[in-house]
Amino acid sequence: MKLPTVGVETPTDREVSVRRVTDISVEIVSDSGEGAQKCGQIFGSVSAKMGNGVWTVEIIPAEVEPPPRNPAGASGIRIRLGDREVTNWGDETDVAVAFNEQALLGRHRLNALAPNATILLESMWATHPDPSVRKQWEEAMEELSDREYRIIEVPMEEQCLTVVDNPRRGKNMFVLGLLSWIFDRDLERARDQIGHAFRGKKAEITERNVQLLELGYAWGAEHLDFRYEIGTLEASAPMVVMNGNEAVALGAVAAGLELAAMYPITPATSVSHMLGEVFERYGGVVHQAEDEIAAAGVAIGASYAGRCAFTITSGPGLALKTEFLGLAVMAEIPLVVVDVQRGGPSTGLPTKVEQSDLLAAMFGQPGDAPHVVLAPATIEECFHVMTTARRIAEALRTVVVVLSDANLATGVAPFPRPALSPEWQAAPPDQRPIPEGVKPYDWDPRTGVSRRFIPGQAGGEHTLTGLAHDERSKVAYDSAINERSSTMRSRKLLAFQHTLIAPEVNGDAGGGDLLVVGWGSTRGAIEEAVARARAQGMSVSSLHLTFLSPLPPGLKEIFGRFRKVMTVEINYSDKKGDPFVTDHNRRRGQLSWLLRATTLVDVDCWTRVLGEPLRPGRILQAIRENMPGGTR
Amino acid sequence: MSDSCSLLHVLHEDEDDRHFEMGDYQGPTARWCSGCGDHSVLAAAQRLLTDEQLKPETTVFVSGIGCSSRFPHYMKTYGFHGIHGRALPVATGVKLTRPELDVFVVMGDGDCVSIGAAHWIHALRYNVDMVALLLDNNIYGLTKKQTSPTTPQGYKSNTQPRGSYLPAMNPLEATLGVTNASFVAQTAEWVPAHLFATLKAAHQHRGFSFVRILQRCPHFTPDMYSEAVKKPALVQVLTHPEGIRVEGLEQLYPNQVRHDPADIHAARELAEDASVIRLGLFFRDESRPRYEETRALGKHTAREKIDLLNEEFERYAV
Numbered sequence: 001m002k003l004p005t006v007g008v009e010t011p012t013d014r015e016v017s018v019r020r021v022t023d024i025s026v027e028i029v030s031d032s033g034e035g036a037q038k039c040g041q042i043f044g045s046v047s048a049k050m051g052n053g054v055w056t057v058e059i060i061p062a063e064v065e066p067p068p069r070n071p072a073g074a075s076g077i078r079i080r081l082g083d084r085e086v087t088n089w090g091d092e093t094d095v096a097v098a099f100n101e102q103a104l105l106g107r108h109r110l111n112a113l114a115p116n117a118t119i120l121l122e123s124m125w126a127t128h129p130d131p132s133v134r135k136q137w138e139e140a141m142e143e144l145s146d147r148e149y150r151i152i153e154v155p156m157e158e159q160c161l162t163v164v165d166n167p168r169r170g171k172n173m174f175v176l177g178l179l180s181w182i183f184d185r186d187l188e189r190a191r192d193q194i195g196h197a198f199r200g201k202k203a204e205i206t207e208r209n210v211q212l213l214e215l216g217y218a219w220g221a222e223h224l225d226f227r228y229e230i231g232t233l234e235a236s237a238p239m240v241v242m243n244g245n246e247a248v249a250l251g252a253v254a255a256g257l258e259l260a261a262m263y264p265i266t267p268a269t270s271v272s273h274m275l276g277e278v279f280e281r282y283g284g285v286v287h288q289a290e291d292e293i294a295a296a297g298v299a300i301g302a303s304y305a306g307r308c309a310f311t312i313t314s315g316p317g318l319a320l321k322t323e324f325l326g327l328a329v330m331a332e333i334p335l336v337v338v339d340v341q342r343g344g345p346s347t348g349l350p351t352k353v354e355q356s357d358l359l360a361a362m363f364g365q366p367g368d369a370p371h372v373v374l375a376p377a378t379i380e381e382c383f384h385v386m387t388t389a390r391r392i393a394e395a396l397r398t399v400v401v402v403l404s405d406a407n408l409a410t411g412v413a414p415f416p417r418p419a420l421s422p423e424w425q426a427a428p429p430d431q432r433p434i435p436e437g438v439k440p441y442d443w444d445p446r447t448g449v450s451r452r453f454i455p456g457q458a459g460g461e462h463t464l465t466g467l468a469h470d471e472r473s474k475v476a477y478d479s480a481i482n483e484r485s486s487t488m489r490s491r492k493l494l495a496f497q498h499t500l501i502a503p504e505v506n507g508d509a510g511g512g513d514l515l516v517v518g519w520g521s522t523r524g525a526i527e528e529a530v531a532r533a534r535a536q537g538m539s540v541s542s543l544h545l546t547f548l549s550p551l552p553p554g555l556k557e558i559f560g561r562f563r564k565v566m567t568v569e570i571n572y573s574d575k576k577g578d579p580f581v582t583d584h585n586r587r588r589g590q591l592s593w594l595l596r597a598t599t600l601v602d603v604d605c606w607t608r609v610l611g612e613p614l615r616p617g618r619i620l621q622a623i624r625e626n627m628p629g630g631t632r
Numbered sequence: 633m634s635d636s637c638s639l640l641h642v643l644h645e646d647e648d649d650r651h652f653e654m655g656d657y658q659g660p661t662a663r664w665c666s667g668c669g670d671h672s673v674l675a676a677a678q679r680l681l682t683d684e685q686l687k688p689e690t691t692v693f694v695s696g697i698g699c700s701s702r703f704p705h706y707m708k709t710y711g712f713h714g715i716h717g718r719a720l721p722v723a724t725g726v727k728l729t730r731p732e733l734d735v736f737v738v739m740g741d742g743d744c745v746s747i748g749a750a751h752w753i754h755a756l757r758y759n760v761d762m763v764a765l766l767l768d769n770n771i772y773g774l775t776k777k778q779t780s781p782t783t784p785q786g787y788k789s790n791t792q793p794r795g796s797y798l799p800a801m802n803p804l805e806a807t808l809g810v811t812n813a814s815f816v817a818q819t820a821e822w823v824p825a826h827l828f829a830t831l832k833a834a835h836q837h838r839g840f841s842f843v844r845i846l847q848r849c850p851h852f853t854p855d856m857y858s859e860a861v862k863k864p865a866l867v868q869v870l871t872h873p874e875g876i877r878v879e880g881l882e883q884l885y886p887n888q889v890r891h892d893p894a895d896i897h898a899a900r901e902l903a904e905d906a907s908v909i910r911l912g913l914f915f916r917d918e919s920r921p922r923y924e925e926t927r928a929l930g931k932h933t934a935r936e937k938i939d940l941l942n943e944e945f946e947r948y949a950v
Contacts, residue, residue, distance in 0.1 A: 240945055240950060242948045250944065253944075254938075256937070258929055261725070278944055282930065282937045282940050283929055283930020294718075294721035294750070300714075300722055301694070304712060305692075307729040307730065307929070417945060417949065422935050455730065456689055456732075458689040461709050463704040463707070464713065465713040474705075475705065
């Protein structure tokens with residue numbers, strides 16, 4: 001085959017070199033609908049089952065089927081493998097497989113590829129009958145030539161046509177085969193995973209996909225000259241592997257939640273897909289409401305009736321649910337709300353990660369509406385957070401907002417298989433009669449907590465209201481009652497805060513130059529950056545917050561041990577040095593704002609809204625730039 | 633301990649020999665204006681509960697916001713006085729997960745036909761077994777005389793002082809157009825016997841019973857139906873053996889028309905024709921699927937759920 005441009009090679013006679021690595025990132029990119037994600041998911045699952053640390057993250061365009069061969073429409077997946085636990089998507093990709101050069105260009109322009117990345121590229125476009133396609137190819141090769149990429153042409157289409165009529169439906173499995181050869185994956189496990197992925201379809205579909213897998217493997221064995229060897233970790237406990245939304249869904253079942261009320265919204269919807277598939281086998285119901293508001297209303301109605309309900313959404317949906325959340329706080333109805341955050345404001349970046357809903361989740365309700373906000377930091381926590389959230393909601397009779405995000409939602413990683421317990425499940429609705437004299441808001445002055453009344457309990461008849469009300473739930477015409485009930489609702493949070501423990505410092509608990517504070521899905525990337533910085537001699541530690549409302553105790557005291565405190569977040573902040581920006585008017589990262597207000601410590605921030613998870617290497621750079629007095 | 637207690641309660645319920653008087657359902661004195669149609673509806677509802685001997689603890693009145701939404705406060709049952717326009721989703725959540733409860737929804741015209749219109753349309757389609765009352769006085773009362781979707785065209789209000797710009801929305805027409813609607817009736821607060829009979833038929837219907845109640849607001853629409861109140865001939869009563877039957881009503885309201893509530897086309901025609909005020913059952917179909925039946929919660933024990941979940945985890949095992 002003729003080489004159209006510099007830097008592209010076709011496989012030739014070769015000696016196979018095996019590179020031993022401890023950590024490597026692989027990307028598969030294509031047009032939408034070509035199955036790159038399924039390929040990557042299976043590759044990730046097989047790797048996890050073989051004992052690698054794995055983190056996968058999907059690259060999803062905003063449209064279902066954007067125009068083909070378009071850099072902005074690149075759809076795909078990154079899989080980071082390690083010889084130990086992998087907690088984030090890493091920095092740049094070392095090995096990329098691209099179904100066309102435009103998708104590759106999309107990743108190149110986002111600096112997603114390591115400067116010396118090895119790239120396997122579908123070769124058909126170079127010799128495409130359409131001259132405009134050939135021209136695009138040539139221009140792309142020109143643009144790509146400013147890096148040290150090693151681009152290897154692979155005749156994917158040509159190969160796939162030997163097995164299937166429509167290669168759009170087969171290249172992904174061929175590529176899975178290629179990667180399986182390169183990384184020496186267990187083909188038996190890959191076959192199993194393919195069988196699982198196509199369960200419920202005709203047997204010949206699985207067979208054809210297995211054929212493609214084997215074809216790709218054989219092609220790699222025959223033509224490629226490099227392989228990777230990566231160590232495995234000995235799992236001390238049985239592990240499971242899934243993404244954050246699957247973990248939320250299974251966590252909801254484990255928590256005894258019975259009703260999931262939702263309206264479709266990216267990137268939260270796959271939780272409902274998952275629940276739709278499995279929930280009803282456990283007696284649960286997924287209610288797809290007519291809108292986001294109704295989804296909140298149905299969940300609140302069910303919870304009022306004594307059932308365990310939750311609603312799941314993303315930023316725009318959270319905005320719509322706001323009034324109902326205020327009602328639930330005011331009338332003290334337990335409610336779990338999962339917000340899988342995406343880029344905002346407005347519809348923003350529907351498929352991309354951001355942590356911009358923190359303040360809206362905390363303060364979005366007009367009026368004073370104290371409630372609990374917590375953020376899982378890992379996929380494992382996405383599972384366990386559901387039981388925690390339900391229990392807190394019920395114990396405090398209030399709203400608990402769980403802030404996940406698109407990074408956790410689509411990230412896939414193994415975690416220790418939970419030892420499930422029936423005790424995690426909720427009790428059936430209490431139907432015992434209410435003793436005489438007990439009132440629906442008999443606030444305990446020590447804790448602000450009162451007994452929950454549930455329809456069916458004789459003697460408990462009353463009308464719950466969102467209007468200011470007294471202990472008997474009577475509409476308050478006395479302003480002192482509003483002050484008192486506000487105090488009681490706030491006291492619940494204070495009493496709860498009293499039960500929290502101070503978070504643990506990752507690094508030097510005794511203090512140092514810089515403390516990086518994070519929350520939610522950035523934990524893995526931050527801790528990896530901190531470990532690298534410490535290995536380079538920097539006096540830096542980190543702190544990760546699970547509870548954002550109320551904040552855990554001890555923060556001010558911990559902050560006091562460090563010369564500088566800085567949050568790292570995926571939300572917007574003004575950059576120092578930009579026009580008009582002063583220390584006074586600077587708009588800061590959301591956690592930074594919160595911490596400054598609550599601790600009166602001068603907490604700085606470093607934040608980015610690039611529509612992608614933070615890269616540990618970039619955080620490391622930010623740490624270096626923000627070391628007080630420079631690096632030592 | 634708690635389990636055995638609730639079991640005892642269930643046993644107790646089985647041999648429930650309580651008898652309820654009207655007073656057992658009556659809450660504090662209603663704070664509506666004198667002459668407000670809401671009083672009539674409240675009295676009819678309390679009479680219905682007495683008639684049907686509904687247990688106060690398993691009866692739930694859900695409302696939104698507005699004058700009429702204070703309704704639950706004046707009942708001695710469970711009540712949920714929520715937010716404007718959103719009574720129906722809350723009621724859906726209650727009945728869907730606790731089908732053994734008797735659920736009533738009380739909405740005003742702004743509540744149901746304006747801000748909550750999306751829920752109204754979809755509640756008809758879900759067809760969850762509950763009684764939904766639209767207390768329609770053609771005006772926003774609590775916020776002091778603003779135009780509502782059912783305000784007649786040309787009627788002056790504080791927001792449209794030169795008169796309402798648009799033709800009034802006809803809730804019956806809208807309702808009868810929704811797929812899976814199963815019970816649509818209209819009654820009037822000034823015909824208490826018909827009001828009560830309608831509420832009773834609505835409660836006995838298995839499905840979502842939509843009842844529009846024509847009302848006057850003594851402050852802001854006092855003359856809205858004064859002609860009809862004075863001249864019964866302007867009111868036409870729908871009659872049918874399968875419809876709402878009120879003994880002796882033909883003496884007061886001789887203008888009667890036979891209408892088979894199974895006939896949706898005739899129902900739509902009658903609803904569309906605004907030349908006369910029609911009271912009665914426009915449509916009923918008990919064969920329509922009910923959401924709380926097709927989407928009932930399962931009855932798995934905690935242990936069963938955990939066992940099933942453990943099986944599920946096998947799929948994800950490394």
